[in-house]
Amino acid sequence: MSEYQDFLQERDRLDFMVQQGYRIKKVTENLSGAFVEFENGEGENETLKILTPDARKYFSVLLLKQQKAGA
Template structure:
């Protein structure tokens, strides 16, 4: 699969989680990419749901950076 196709999948996954109410809580970068941890509070209980994405492409890293900046602006 091309890097562009991989990026499109990563972008769609990031958008899916943000549309479901998840927020980026933690990012761990290493030589194999970036692990982005999403978190959202459950409406039924006070528990938190967590999901982790492994982002491989540089464009995917740029994209989640923009999403994170927008989340920080909304929270301020």
């Protein structure tokens, strides 16, 4: 699969989590990707592993929007 297709899948997974009411709680990055931990209002947690650089940029934008909306 092409890297662009990988990005689209990761972006869709991130968007799905946000649409389900989850908020980014914690991000742990390493050299091969990032683990993005989400939490909903009921205390349930989900973690996504993000590998593509474009998806890493995308969740950074989502995090900034989340912080701006919460401020």
